[in-house]
Amino acid sequence: MKPDLSAKIAGIELRNPVMLASGTARYGEEIAGYCDLNRVGAIIVKGIALRPTPGNPPPRICETPSGMLNAIGLPNIGVEAFISDKLPFLKRFTTRVIVNIFGSTVEEYGEVAKGFHDVEGVDGLEVNISCPNIKEGGIAFGTDIEATRRVVREVRRATTLPVIIKLSPNVTDIVSFAKVCEEEGADGLSVINTFLAMSIDTETWKPRLANITGGLSGPAIRPVAVRMVWQVSKAVRIPIIGMGGIVTVDDAVEFFLAGASAIAVGTANFINPCASIEIIDGLERYLDTKGLNSITELIGALKT
Amino acid sequence: MRAKVVSNSCLKGSCYKLILKAPFDVTVLPGQFLMIRPGGSPGSSDPLLPRPFSIHRINPDGNIEVLYKVVGKGTSLLAQTEEGEEIGILGPLGNGFTIDSGDTSGEILIVAGGIGVAPMLGLAETLKTTCPGKMNRVFLGGRGEADLLCIEELKAVSTEVILATNDGSVGFKGYVTEALEKHLSRSFRIPHSAPRTTLYACGPTPMLQRILEITKPLNIETYFSLEANMACGIGVCMGCAVKKKGGGYYLVCKDGPVFEGRTVTL
Numbered sequence: 001m002k003p004d005l006s007a008k009i010a011g012i013e014l015r016n017p018v019m020l021a022s023g024t025a026r027y028g029e030e031i032a033g034y035c036d037l038n039r040v041g042a043i044i045v046k047g048i049a050l051r052p053t054p055g056n057p058p059p060r061i062c063e064t065p066s067g068m069l070n071a072i073g074l075p076n077i078g079v080e081a082f083i084s085d086k087l088p089f090l091k092r093f094t095t096r097v098i099v100n101i102f103g104s105t106v107e108e109y110g111e112v113a114k115g116f117h118d119v120e121g122v123d124g125l126e127v128n129i130s131c132p133n134i135k136e137g138g139i140a141f142g143t144d145i146e147a148t149r150r151v152v153r154e155v156r157r158a159t160t161l162p163v164i165i166k167l168s169p170n171v172t173d174i175v176s177f178a179k180v181c182e183e184e185g186a187d188g189l190s191v192i193n194t195f196l197a198m199s200i201d202t203e204t205w206k207p208r209l210a211n212i213t214g215g216l217s218g219p220a221i222r223p224v225a226v227r228m229v230w231q232v233s234k235a236v237r238i239p240i241i242g243m244g245g246i247v248t249v250d251d252a253v254e255f256f257l258a259g260a261s262a263i264a265v266g267t268a269n270f271i272n273p274c275a276s277i278e279i280i281d282g283l284e285r286y287l288d289t290k291g292l293n294s295i296t297e298l299i300g301a302l303k304t
Numbered sequence: 305m306r307a308k309v310v311s312n313s314c315l316k317g318s319c320y321k322l323i324l325k326a327p328f329d330v331t332v333l334p335g336q337f338l339m340i341r342p343g344g345s346p347g348s349s350d351p352l353l354p355r356p357f358s359i360h361r362i363n364p365d366g367n368i369e370v371l372y373k374v375v376g377k378g379t380s381l382l383a384q385t386e387e388g389e390e391i392g393i394l395g396p397l398g399n400g401f402t403i404d405s406g407d408t409s410g411e412i413l414i415v416a417g418g419i420g421v422a423p424m425l426g427l428a429e430t431l432k433t434t435c436p437g438k439m440n441r442v443f444l445g446g447r448g449e450a451d452l453l454c455i456e457e458l459k460a461v462s463t464e465v466i467l468a469t470n471d472g473s474v475g476f477k478g479y480v481t482e483a484l485e486k487h488l489s490r491s492f493r494i495p496h497s498a499p500r501t502t503l504y505a506c507g508p509t510p511m512l513q514r515i516l517e518i519t520k521p522l523n524i525e526t527y528f529s530l531e532a533n534m535a536c537g538i539g540v541c542m543g544c545a546v547k548k549k550g551g552g553y554y555l556v557c558k559d560g561p562v563f564e565g566r567t568v569t570l
């Protein structure tokens with residue numbers, strides 16, 4: 001018998017617990033040519049705001065040891081255009097669609113969330129709180145515990161859709177942020193977003209990104225991400241989507257053992273657009289060789 | 305996709321030619337590119353991302369040729385790849401050069417700076433068969449003789465090959481754009497009787513910027529193959545932006561890598 005990969009996270013039923021991370025599969029159209037979207041558990045689309053934004057000037061990305069920096073600047077087509085132009089494509093697949101949202105004020109988060117209320121084909125929201133809070137001097141919502149609380153509260157009030165909060169790792173104590181999200185009624189947590197980082201070209205003495213700083217992702221961050229998933233999973237009861245540097249099935253298994261109920265594949269999609277499918281197949285084989293019937297037997301099964 | 309290395313050899317200085325057995329149906333447009341994962345096992349994480357390379361040409365055996373210059377970690381590893389090994393590739397990607405095969409008169413100018421010649425041989429070969437009646441002039445530029453590649457191959461498929469080097473070691477002494485200006489001042493002496501001219505270029509950004517300045521008053525269609533840092537090559541990461549004239553951005557991998565010169569801000 002094939003091991004059971006099905007999962008339910010934040011009220012969303014998934015064929016399997018492997019998702020495509022926000023910003024690494026855009027709105028599905030391009031990656032669908034390489035990766036069968038009907039096989040992945042969910043696609044978390046690129047961040048959407050109320051109104052369209054163009055993104056940052058180039059260079060937007062550069063490679064660093066076992067990782068990459070990005071300062072894409074959240075180019076987005078806005079809620080309306082997403083629903084009318086991009087969602088119909090995604091609805092052709094049986095895969096769950098989670099919409100990643102962001103705003104520059106607390107109110108805007110609420111409005112974006114309302115924009116997806118009752119929209120057919122949207123299974124949940126993932127709230128990116130790593131962008132700067134324009135009203136409060138550009139400090140990221142996700143690194144300020146009270147701002148985090150207000151955003152979660154606002155989004156929770158605005159929608160009945162499952163709400164998943166995506167935590168920033170750029171904090172001293174991620175557990176306290178996770179607890180605040182749980183208190184305010186979040187249905188799940190995505191752990192983690194990218195690390196604020198910087199790289200300099202020693203020939204030109206210039207930053208390697210036009211934005212100067214950017215977010216570090218890829219295998220370089222994996223051990224920190226695993227640690228954060230483990231800490232958060234011990235402190236909250238809501239489910240966790242683990243992410244950060246997952247490339248192979250073994251990487252994914254680490255996250256499940258640390259307490260994640262699902263995982264998301266990000267940067268690895270750039271190395272191989274079928275990475276998520278290979279991880280799904282690999283998980284089945286892994287459970288099989290370990291004599292396990294279900295992925296749930298792996299979740300939080302860390303031996304200490 | 306994995307592709308078998310047929311050969312990988314140094315041509316000149318730090319420039320190499322890689323020949324791959326095509327794992328896909330070889331309907332490739334000149335100007336399209338591949339993402340290649342240099343070196344090591346599929347699981348190795350340094351270097352992490354694949355690198356973009358133009359398809360130099362499809363050779364008579366149906367194999368894919370890539371011309372590359374060693375500039376860093378990825379290309380150094382690629383240079384160590386040996387015959388018979390398999391490497392990870394994705395492609396063919398991107399739009400390729402626009403070719404008006406219906407137009408049989410006029411002149412084509414191809415301008416290449418350094419390793420920018422890579423996509424131009426395939427282009428010149430295709431133009432030779434699709435627009436046989438056209439004049440086809442190639443301008444090859446580099447710092448010195450060692451930077452000029454594919455001279456003989458280009459001669460075989462073009463009306464004339466004009467060389468330019470900064471050190472004067474071969475051909476015109478100066479920038480390739482100066483050689484181009486000299487030619488244009490002759491053919492556009494009487495502007496309204498000048499031939500309809502299409503210019504294709506690939507090379508360093510300052511070269512492309514200069515070409516835009518020179519061609520702007522002359523009603524020349526320009527097509528540039530652009531470079532950008534890339535991660536995915538297929539339009540999902542949005543990392544490879546280039547400024548769109550009039551605001552916003554194009555993605556080099558998906559909307560390009562070939563753009564009409566007047567549509568972008570370099």
Ligand SMILES: Cc1cc2nc3c(=O)[nH]c(=O)nc-3n(C[C@H](O)[C@H](O)[C@H](O)COP(=O)(O)OP(=O)(O)OC[C@H]3O[C@@H](n4cnc5c(N)ncnc54)[C@H](O)[C@@H]3O)c2cc1C
Binds near residue numbers: 373376422530534
């Ligand atoms: C569409 C497209 C087609 C391309 N086609 C070709 C091709 O046919 N042949 C070819 O040789 N290259 C081509 N390039 C450039 C090639 O992708 C880069 O040279 C390569 O990614 C460098 O990788 P690396 O790991 O060796 O260098 P890295 O370690 O990434 O960089 C090392 C150093 O080289 C510099 N560098 C990076 N890219 C370039 C560049 N393009 N030119 C000069 N210096 C650079 C970096 O700034 C850095 O200082 C193309 C690029 C694009 C976008």
Ligand SMILES: Cc1cc2nc3c(=O)[nH]c(=O)nc-3n(C[C@H](O)[C@H](O)[C@H](O)COP(=O)(O)O)c2cc1C
Binds near residue numbers: 219221
């Ligand atoms: C190019 C790029 C774009 C991203 N865009 C977004 C985004 O729009 N919203 C978001 O919440 N996270 C975004 N992320 C973060 C990823 O979803 C993920 O949390 C992070 O990259 C860690 O996973 P990884 O190491 O597997 O990539 C982006 C990451 C990358 C590399």
Ligand code: FES
Binds near residue numbers: 535538542544556
């Ligand atoms: S390289 Fe990823 S969008 Fe162009």
